[in-house]
Amino acid sequence: MNKEVILTDLGLKDYKDTWDYQELLFKSVLDTKIKNRREELSLATKNYFLFVEHPHVYTLGKSGDMNNLLVDEIQLQKKGATFYKINRGGDITYHGPGQIVGYPILDLDNFFTDIHKYLRFLEEMVILTLAEYGLKAERSQGETGVWLDVGTPFARKICAMGVRASRWVTMHGFALNINADLGYFDLMIPCGIRDKAVTSLNVELGKKEVDIEEVKEKLLKHFSVLFEAKLIKDKTEA
Template sequence: MRDSSVTAERFGVEDLGVMAYAEALGVQREVHAGVVAGERERLLVVEHPAVITLPDRDAVRAHILADSEALGRAGVDVQITDRGGDVTYHGPGQLVVYPIVRLRDHRLNLGRYMRLLEAVVMDTLAAFGVVGHRREGATGVWVEGEGEPVSKVCALGVRIRKNVTMHGLALNVTTDLRHFELIVPCGLADRGVTSLERLLGEGVPAMAEVVSELVSAFDRRLAEAEARA
C-alpha cells in the first residue's frame, strides 16, 4: 500500500496497512498503555474498510442519514468509538493517522494539540500545492477548489487519557466521497467534503508520498512546540 520505512526523530512510525476499525482501536489501546508506561511515543497510520464511526450519543446518531438496509447495500459498517467529535466516515483511499504521544513532553494542552494537528495537515497539503485553512468553530482542515464551495478535506477527533493522546485525523486522498452522503459529516449539514483527488485530478499524489510528508510535518511541528515552550 505504501512505504512503511518512513521514520521520524521523535516517535516510532507503524504502518497498520488496511485494518478494520475495531481491530485498529484495540492496537491503539495497547500502544496507549505502553506510552503511558513510558515506552516510545508512536504514530500509527492506517486505512480502514468502509465504516461510519461516532460517539455513543443519541444526538450524534441522528447524523447518520441512511438506514441499516442502505448501509448494508453500500457495504458500510457502523462502529461506536470513544473519541471526541461527531459522526465521520473512514474508507479506502483515506489516510487515518493515530498519534499516541504524551502532551506534557511537548508542552501541549488539548487546544494547542488540536491546532498542531491542523497545522500538520496544512503543511502536508502545501507540499502538493493545496492551500488548507482553519474555520472558526469548525475543527478540521478546509479547502476551496476552483468553482467549489469551502469543503472539509480532513476531519479531527481525539481522546486524551492520562495525558496521552488517542485517535487523531482522517485525510481524504482518493476517498469515495459518495459515502459521505450517508451521514452529516461532523454534524455540519451546510459544509461539503472533498479530497486531494478531487482537487488535483490526475496529479493526486500516491498514498506513500502523503504519508511521508505528514510524518515529516508532525515531527517538525512537535519540535517547534517544544522550542516555543
C-alpha cells in the same frame, strides 16, 4: 522527555481491530505514567504514530447525534460498511480506502501539555502538506479539521479530526481524504455540519489518483518539525 515516536503503517486494517490496538498502546503508556507516580519512578513513556486505511466504516463520537447517519443497518450492509460508537470527541465521520488515517498515541508530557495546541499542530501538519500540492488549506473557526475556501459558499472539508486524551495521553486522530470515494459521505451529515461539502486531494488536483505514500512522507516531515519528534519506523505488524 522522550521525543521518539514509533511509526507503524498498518496498511488496510479493520476499524475495530485497529481501535483495540490503539487501546492497547494507550493503556501501556498510561500504565507507565501511573507506575511512575505511585512508585516515584521516572520511566520513559513511549509515543506511537499509526498510519492505516480502513474498509468502509462510519464512527460516531461520544457527543455525536445518531440522526447524522442517514441510513439504517441494512443499507450499510448493502454498501459494505460498518458502524461504531466510539470514545473520541466529535460527531460522525467516515473512513474508507483512499483515505490516510493517522492515530498519534503520544504522551504530551513529552512535548507540551496543551490539547488545543495539539489539535492545532495536527491541523498545521495537514495544512503544510497540502500547501506542497499548491492548495491553500485553512482552519474554519469553531470547526476542528482542515478546510478549503473557508468563508465562501464553496467551503469544503478535506481532513476530519477527533481525539481522546487522558492524563495527557492521546489517541484517535485525523482522516485525510486522498483518493476517497466521496459518495460515502452522502450517507451522513459529516461532523454534523449540514451546509458544507467534503472533498478529496485527487479531486482538488484533477487527478484520478494521488500517490498516498508520498503524502504520508510529507505529513511525517511536518509532524517531526512541529513536534520536534524523532520518528522510528516499526515494521512489526500489530
